[in-house]
Amino acid sequence: MSGCCGPVTTNTTAVEPEPGRQASRPGDLPVVVVGAGPVGLAAAAHLAERGLDFLVLEAGDRAGASIARWGHVRVFSPWTYDIDAAARRLLEASGWQAPDPEWLPTGAELVEEYLAPLAALFGERVRFGAKVSAISRLGHDRVRTAGREQAPFVVRLAGGGELHARAVVDASGTYDTPNVLGASGLPAYGEAEAGDLIDHALPDVLGADRDRYEGRHVLVVGAGHSAATTLLALAQLDDTPVTWAIRAAGATRAYGGGDADALPARGALGTRLHALVTAGRIRLVTGFFTHAVERDGERVRVVSRDPSGAEQSVTADRVVAATGFRPDHAIAAELRLDLDPILGSTRALAPLIDPNHHSCGTVPPHGADELAHPEPGYYAIGVKSYGRAPTFLLATGYEQARSVVAALAGDWEAAREVRLDLPETGVCSSGLAEAQEQRVGLATGISGGLLSTPLPVASTTGGGCCG
Incomplete structure (x- = not known):
């Protein structure tokens, strides 16, 4: 089948192909992206533009399945921050028209007007109902070093079977792993029973x-x-x-x-x-x-x-x-990860996103270098990359995707030229809420241009502070 980006060459059947061929030619394998949310599909768009073969595995039954669960909520960020640049280029080439850049979309609008059309462009390169249960290296557990970097990744599926990949980009998010109610990070006594x-x-x-x-x-x-x-x-x-x-x-x-x-x-x-x-x-x-x-x-x-x-x-x-939410790194337990002991992000990223010192608008630019683990070719991006820090912005995730894909393509100059255009740069005007109120037709009778409570707003990720 052909998608937006040429014929699909990946064998998408969840069975193990001939091992010898894969071990000797890992460069012929696709990049596997875990998660078909905004950041996962942004990674797919950048991979498509660079001509790299890829396969997106989504546990849910649609693109943006987690976002659809809070589809009734309106996000903080206007459309201008919610659409990845590469995704926009591919969509517009197909005849898609972008929404009003100043509008604050609901989760449902993000899915219906952006993520679903984007996933459709990729055809069979996006597989739904494909939950990843484990990731490792072919023939290598976490301890074995010899030949490790030349071995392809093994991506095991919860429904049975496994796939091989040249690299893995984990954009699976954190929505399915909320924090417990207990104040010490442990479940409260009786929490499960109630x-x-x-x-x-x-x-x-x-x-x-x-x-x-x-x-x-x-x-x-x-x-x-x-x-x-x-x-x-x-x-x-x-x-x-x-x-x-x-x-x-x-x-x-x-x-x-x-x-x-x-x-x-x-x-x-x-x-x-x-x-x-x-x-x-x-x-x-x-x-x-x-x-x-x-x-x-x-x-x-x-x-x-x-x-x-x-x-x-x-x-x-x-x-x-x-x-709040927390990352679950269990699927990567046999990979060599370097996680910050406090946040659960990479050790290099942690001081840049520490919520004790940063808001979402003051996070410094970062990309493939800060997201890299000792396991070459594996990256966690998006809200999962932030661990427990609630300072994630969707625009930051898109820049992560661009940088990581550039690194996977061997374009390290582009990978390291990381730039962020965040709301605290002055792009968000103080009149945006008033304009949104007028467009929606709501009035609160309260000074300051407040959005009415029938129009709840939250993070683009559903759990961070600053979507």
Whole structure:
């Protein structure tokens, strides 16, 4: 079958081809990209432009399957930041018309208007329902060194069979591996037993999931933008008490920069949340360190125990654990990874993205060099590359994809010429939120051009701070 980029030469059947041929000619094998989200498909677009054979393996049933799960949420970043440059060139060559660059798309719009058409260009080079369970080197476990760099990668599929690759670009994201509710990074006592009463970030409160929340007391745990988005939606439901629990002694950081935020929609989110807490619509509980979850029939008591041993608790009907996400490197356990012990990113990238020192707009340019592991030819890119740092921007992921593909093509000059155009450069005007409000036809009656709460906004990745 032919896609946008010439005939597909890869054998996409999930069986092991003749081993001798692969071991002697790994350069003939495709680059395997794990994940058909925005950054994975951006990598595919750059591979296509450089004439490199590739295969994209997506665990879900569509492009952007994880994004589709929060399709009701509007992202912070306008379309101008949401479309990769190489992907745009390929799409426009096929007759595709780009959306309004200043519009803030929903997750569903990202999938339908961008990711689905992009994946369609690649034809059989994108395989759905292909979950990767493990990656290794042909004939080499993690210990064996001799001949390692010449051996192709083995990519094993959860449904059976395996594929061989010259390189692997892991853009599988973190949405399927949320952080636990427990404040110490460990599951709270009883958390698993009460799992059916605990939801993770960004439920569709005003849509498909409304019946689970309306008229019930809901506890939201977490201080990020996913928590804020959910809180704003819950506040619109009648007869629905809302409690917000955070570890900090105050919510100033969670409220963000307000009108001074370089992404106006993000600033509006914090300002609106602050107003609801001040008005008493949302009850804020500070110094809350989740320690235990005690089920009582169809209700749940969430117990906090702070570092001094002092306890407090909240009893609710449902809990939303908006506590962020973490990477799962288990599929690469037989590869030689150099992971930062704190963030779980590469060791070289960690100081550039440390959330203790950087916001998403102050992350320095980085590319293939900072993303490289001791295992040549393996790269994790996108939100997974950031480990536990919630400072990821989609535009950063696109630049990662461009740099990594340039390195795989042997163009190290291009790989190392990394540039980032982030919102704090002044591209995002302070009038963007007001313009968006007018286009959507919403009015809040609150000064500052706030987006109305029926228009929740969150990160492009669904779990970072700054999409």
